[in-house]
Amino acid sequence: MAVSFDPAGYEQQLAAKRERLTELLAPFSAPEPAVFASPREHFRLRAEFRLWYQDGQPHYAMFEPGNNRQPILIEQLPIASRRINELMMPLLEACKADPELGRKLFQVEFLTTLSGEALVTLCYHRPIDEQWDQAARKLAEQLNILLIGRSRGRRRVLERDHVLEELQVDGRTWRYQQVEGGFTQPNGLVNQHMLSWALEAAGHNTDDLLELYCGNGNFTLPLSTRFRRVLATELSKSSVRSALENIADNQVENVTLVRLASEEVTQALTGVREFRRLQGIDLSGYRFGTVFVDPPRAGLDPGTLELVKGYNRILYISCNPETLAANIAELQASHRITRCALFDQFPYTHHMEAGVLLERRT
Structure with a gap:
């Protein structure tokens, strides 16, 4: 999807998002939101391009929503990280020069990090095999990248299928395994702001934290320093694997991770159902x-809403302020907003992330 790139109008766009969030939260007497801006360019750590062929030559292409017949051909993408922009044309030229790399190549995916790593996935409309491996290894060495090849039913990983990110939060460096194809926050610098805000909102506690939708442990790791123990839950198998690696790599010892959907967590904590995946975990020993x-864009489901009402504090990060407001409307009888924030993860679009801390009314 093409994105309108307008650095000169950035402050006006950000002000409009702030006004929109303020209006959405006004019925709940929310305080003024803290606003965390994005860099105006080179902020996006991921990018995906289709290839469009003209006169037999490939070009990177993006498309307006709903229109896959009118490509916008590009050589650089100002919103993408500097590393992605450095790699785009040398990678394409190498694929044009070597038929083993370029034949029936239809998509290129980039995943980069603040720590400087880059993983590139080349997608083909043909089988790839050991001959591709040989050509790809030369390219990976030449460009100093990690490289993966994909074709129908096949994935060829030359070295590893993930990058290692490093994020600075509250004076500490956290290392994260970010897997190809898995969900990661696309704007690394704003993600650091989100993590720092969440730590400040959480404060220092002597009791425990329950985390739903933990993903690869993005918030779990820093938040573990602010609670006695953490019970984190996630449904995606690949995210759980990454989270476990990240917990071990960062030597975090007070987090227990369980693969459960939010609805299943509700059933387990309310005693409606027992799960084998919780064997050996004494839920009664936690003091949440x-x-x-x-949560995802749809927000919290009714069962999870009822569950979170039972806790003194609800720390809520949202990628959809409309469903956030709808959820708060269901919580306002028991909880009030004491902090809120706007995180501009997606400049030049209408999307934004928001954070609120809700505390039980006394």
């Missing part, structure tokens, strides 16, 4: 004072 949620 805070619940942290970072």
Whole structure:
């Protein structure tokens, strides 16, 4: 999808998002939101391009929503990280020069990090085999990248299928395994702001944290320093694998991770159902004072809403302020907003991330 790139109008766009969030939260007497701006360019750590062929030559292409017949041919993408822009044309030229790399190549995906790593996935409309490996290894060495090849039913990983990110939060460096194709926050610098805000909002606690939708442990790791223990849950198998690696790599010892959907967590904590995946975990031994949620765009389902009402504090990160407001409307009888924030993960679009801390009314 093409994105309008307008650095000169950035402050006006950000002000409009702030006004929109303020209006959405006004019925709940929310305080003024803290606003965390994005860099105006080179902020996006991921990018995906289709290839469009003219006169037999490939070009990177993006498309307006709903129109896959009118490509916008590009050589650089100002919103993408500097590393992606450095790699785009040398990679394409190498694929044009070597038929083993370029034949029936239809898509290129970039995943980069603040720590400087880059993983590139080349997608083909043909089988790839050991001959591709040989050509790809030369390219990976030449460009100093990690490289993966994909074709129908096949994936060829030359070295590893993930990058290692490093994020600075509250004076500490956290290392994260980010897997190809898995969900990661696309704007690394704003993600650091999100993590720092969440830590400040959480404060220092002597009780425990329940985290739903933990993903690869993005918030789990820093938040573990602010609670006695953390019970984190996630449904995606690949995210759980990455989270476990990240917990071990960062030597975090007070987090227990369970693969459960949010609805299953509700059933387990309310005693409606027992799960084999919870064997050996004494839920009654936890003293949860805070619940942290970072749900999908649809927000919290009715069962999870009822669950979170039972906690003194609800720390909520949202990628959809409309469903956030709808959820708060269901919580306002028991909780009030004491902090809120706007995180501009997606400049030049209408999308934004928001954070609120809700505390039980006394």
